[in-house]
Amino acid sequence: MTSRAITRGVAAGAATTLTVGALTLLGGGVAGAAPASITWNDGNSRFTRTISNTTPAVGDTVTVTTKFDRTSWVDEFIYNVKDRHPSCLTYVPGSAKMGGSPTNTDEVNADEGNGTGYVRSSWGVTSWVVQNRPGFHASPEYSADYKVGPNCPRGTALTTGMDYGGSLGSGNYGTKGPTISIGKTSTTTTLAPVTGARVGVPSTLTATVTGGAVGDTVEFRDAATTIGTATLDAAGTATLAWTPTVRGGHTLTARFPDTAFATASQSAPITVQVAEQNVTSAIALAPVSGAQVGRASTIIATVTPTAAGGTVELRDGATPLATLPVTADGKVSYQWVPAAAGTHTLTATFSGRDGVTGSTTTGQVSVSEAPASTTDSTTTLNPVGGTTVGKATTVTAKVNPANAGGTVTFKDGGTVIGTGQVGPDGTASTAWTPATAGQRTITAEYSGKDTVNSSSDQESVIVAPSGGTGGTDGGDGSLGSLLGGFGS
Structure with missing residues (x-):
């Protein structure tokens, strides 16, 4: 009997028993940890295949076990086992065992091209025997682990099975089961x-x-x-x-x-x-006439619809002139002193405000040369000390010659903070309330008037946080006077 060489199939009339764990519906895709076993006889051989979870989720690991039994006294030696599985399941390396011992001879084929793969293990011809006679009983088990991949079809019965070779012949049960059904991923x-x-x-x-x-x-x-x-x-x-x-x-x-x-x-x-749709704005530049090098001309831009809010940035070509807040009448005004004769392109850009879109416009201005006979002026900023966030400070400049007239525009960086008329004594001033602490560059720009040329001066000012005392970067230049406004 042990020398016969036959190929086993599922014999006609062979008994098959299916045992399904709780909540399992093979091929139905019902989620839940659901082990299942199937038992069948082929001649005097009995096989029991068990899958630890027939409804796993992506990323789960399942264990497939095949138990070999005999129903007669004739022994059978198992030479090899080929465990078949869906190719979307990945074999866990080193997990194959026979009788609880690692096989270490695994041949892995991830995909045979038909949607299935296999793991094949073999060993010495007398290593594992299946026995069922008085005093001698052996039912070895072969097992392997697989991890469920994300490309597995969902809600579909995926076939498993096994082939084996032994001393009484070989068996081919590649689709015997149990089947595995991967549930859909919850989202x-x-x-x-x-x-x-x-x-x-x-x-x-x-x-x-x-x-x-x-x-x-x-x-x-x-x-x-x-x-x-x-x-x-x-x-x-x-x-x-x-x-x-x-x-x-x-x-x-x-x-x-x-x-x-x-x-x-x-x-x-x-x-x-x-909210309601934004209102489209428009901005217009008033014509500038009589512009002359070294002399102040007034630039006026008007935003419609008129209301306070937003800013207007003025440029002479690519050169920034000033950024000014829009007043309640929708206007901004700036004293511009051209530095070169010729045609200048002025640009006014409105930033927009809540509910109103931004807009931009340009205008051409012809600037003539300065008169042949002129007087140079000097502008001197008085030291600005004790500046503190949220506290009003008076910024004053002195123009020489004193009786020149005209205006002085005061800036914090490129932002206009105020404009003052030059008085008979040559002084002009404006109130400034700093909004943030830190170092600022304050500039005083004298407009010039008649035959008196424009001039400017600037200084660095340290603005202290609320409750501190500020200083300037002028005076004796001591580090203490520069930083004292921030406290210790």
Whole structure:
């Protein structure tokens, strides 16, 4: 009997018994840890295959075990076992065992090209015997572990089985079972809050999905109306530009539809308040006539609709002149002293304000040469000390010659902080309330008048935090006077 060489198949009429663990439905895709076993006879050989979990999730590890028994007294030696599994399951290296001992002879084929792979182990011809006679009983078990991959089909019965070779012949049971059914991945979807939404202005909607895959679709809705769709990126987020057309409250949701690999989910609704559409602004430059090198000319820009708010930046070509706050009448005014004759392109750019868009305009100004007979002026800034955030400070400049007239424009960096008329004694001043602490550069620009040329002066000022005492970078230049305003 031991010398016969036959090929076993599933014999006609061979008995098969299936034992299924709780919550298992083979091929049905029902989730839950559900072990299952199948037992069948082929001649006098009996085989029991057990899978530790027939409804695993992606990333789970399952153990497949085959037990060999005999129903007659004739012994059989097992030479090799080939455990067959779906190719989307990955064999855990070194996990194959026979009788609880590592086999160390594993031949692994991840995919035979038909959606299945196998692990084959072999050993000495007398290493493992199957016996069933008085005083002698042996039922060796072969086992291997597999990890479930993300590319496994969901809700589909995936075939397992095994082949083996032994002293009484070989058996081919590659589709015998039990089957494995991978449940769909559960997902969650969240929708990020949206602020600053306005009619006619795009707002970005951002949904985050856990359990989805790159390229999966997310649907965005405003109540029952679909706004649009977007696809998930590698971080699991999808974004959509939404341009609302109606002001008021909008109830938005993001929905991840059911896919072949993942279950559907929907975000909690968020309420977005949409403001009225921005008003389009316009800005105009008043004509500038009689501009002359070294002489002040007044630049006036007017923003419509008129109201306070926002700033206007003035430029002479590419050169910044000043950034000024828009007053309640929608205007800004600046004393401009051209440095070169010829045609100048002035640009006025409105920053916009809440509910009003920005705008820009340009104007051409012809600047003539300075008169042949002129008088140079000097402008001197008085030291600015004791400057503190939130505290008003008077900034004063002295112009020589004293009776020149004209105006002095005071700047904090490029921002105009005030304009003062030059008095009979040659002084001009403005009030300045610093908003932030730190070092500032204060500039006084004298406009010039008639035949008196323009001039300027500047100094560095240390602004102390609220409650401190500021100083300047002038005077005796001592480090103590520069930093004393910040306290110890």
